[in-house]
Amino acid sequence: MNLYKKQFQLAFMIAISISISLGSCTGSKEKSTEKTTATKEEGHGEEEGHGAEGHSDEIELTEQQMKAVDIQIGKIEEKNLTAVVKASGQLAVPPQNEAKVNLLSGGIIRRISVLEGQKVKKGQILAVIENQDMIRLQQDYLSSKNGFSFVDAEYKRQQQLKAAGAGTGKSFQLAEANYHAESSKIKALERQLQQLGISPSRVSSGKITSEIPVIAPIAGTIGTIAVTTGSFIQPGTSLMDIVDNSKIHADLLVYEKDLFKVQIGQKVSFRLTNQENQQIEGVLNGINKSFEDDTKGVIVHAVITKPLSNLIPGMYVTGLISVGTALSPAVPIDAVVKAEGKEYIFIVEEEEKGGTKEAGHGTHFKKVEVVTGVSELGYINITPLEKLPANTRLVTKGAFYLQSKSSGPSEHSH
Incomplete structure (x- = not known):
């Protein structure tokens, strides 16, 4: 019985020893495997990190890409931004190129012939006003015109009598005074009709009208129209304004x-x-x-x-x-981009090399570092840190897109 117990204990101890040995082996393999995997991952990460850090100063864009992001190309200009x-x-x-269209007499707007923003010529009819008082003015003109024929005939008769020594001086003086008075009255009425846009010759022929045309005083463009059809306008009211922008x-x-x-x-x-x-x-x-x-x-x-x-x-x-003649290289502000505390422009590389773009290939751009100066009116002075050839072309709009593309991760294969 004791011998059986000793044999059982010995077998049990051997089994435990074998288990411990096997467990130790497995752990070593797992650790070795983990270490190897970690090493590979670390190496791969370093490769990826190296790829991410790699920046490209040369970029190629197709014509479609340039149109999609609205990239514009121009030249470095010489501008005076300091003196x-x-x-x-x-x-x-000037005052003579701007006019307010007013009325000398009131009336009702019957027709407006123009629109805001429309170009007009001097003397063109802008609107038509109706005023019944104009009929009375034309009537007075016709009465004075018809009565003047008698005054004129009397004045001539008295002149003949005076020349023959048959007339009296008083009658001649009275006829002369009436002649000049009626003549002045007719001229005054004609001038009033002309100012209102009514033709005296048409009135003399019996064509009396109650409508007054509103005439453009200058050539130009119609501004704000302050009236509407059917509204009553007081004398001196501005109907619209005309501006001539040529000066x-x-x-x-x-x-x-x-x-x-x-x-x-x-x-x-x-x-x-x-x-x-x-x-x-x-x-x-x-x-x-x-x-x-x-x-x-x-x-x-x-x-x-x-x-x-x-x-x-x-x-x-x-x-x-x-106030001076100090010219220096300048580009639009949008042509300069900033990255990592430095400033850059993108030039067209084909122009720099003097080559021509091959069929099927895009436009190549190169990033060039510059030092900037004064900026005014959308332009900024630049000093390139490397010599650029004459007539160098550069990106004047869309440089930010090229900068974002150049600072992105470079492609690599595994």
Whole structure:
């Protein structure tokens, strides 16, 4: 019995030893496997990390891609952004190029022949007014015209009698006074009819009318129409206004500290503040000699060299008056992008190499680091850190898209 117990204990101990040995082996294999896997994953991660850090300074885009993101290409310009006086103001037209259409006499609007924004010529009929008092005026003119024939005949008869020594001086003087009085009256009535747009010759032929045409005093574009058909208009009321923008100019406010720099004949570059910074050019042609209210500023007038059709009096503008000739390279502000504390532009690489784009290939762009300076009117001075060939073309709009594409992960294979 004791021998059986000892044999059982020995067998039990051997079984436990074998179990421990097998468990130890399995654990080592698992640890080895985990270590190997971790090493592989780490290595793969390093490869991926290396790929993510890799940036490309050269980018290729197809024509379709460029159109999709609206990439625009231009040249580096020479602009004066330092020797300038900055001034703001509004567009305006000379007094002789703006008119208010008023009435000398009241009446009812029977017809309006134009629309707001319509171009009209000087003398064109804008509207028709009806006033019954005009019939009385034409009647007075006809009566004076018909009665003048008797006064004229009497005056001539008295002249003949006086020449023959048969008449009296008093009768001649009376006939002469009546003649001049009636003649002046007829001329005055004719002038009134002409001012109202009624032809005296038509009235003389018996064509009496109660309608008064409203005539355009100048050529231009119809502005606001303040009346409607059927409304009664008092004398002196403005029906509408006409503006001729062909002589539009800019009134800029220059402060006292800059007045000594400004002279007639200097060039001005304008930016339309609320019109997507549209650029226009002009020349100073007048400087006021009095301050505007309490601003300590003087209004200067600049004629626009090539007026655009969309320019309207009252538009806000910002102008740079060139008071020197310091030109430096400048590009649109949208052409410069920032990355990692540096500033870049994207140039067209084909232009740099002087080559031609092959069929089936896109446009190649190269990122070039620059140092920026003064920025005015949507442009900024740049100094490239590498020499660029003459007539280098660059991206003026859409550079941000190229920057995001260049800073993305590079492609790699496993």
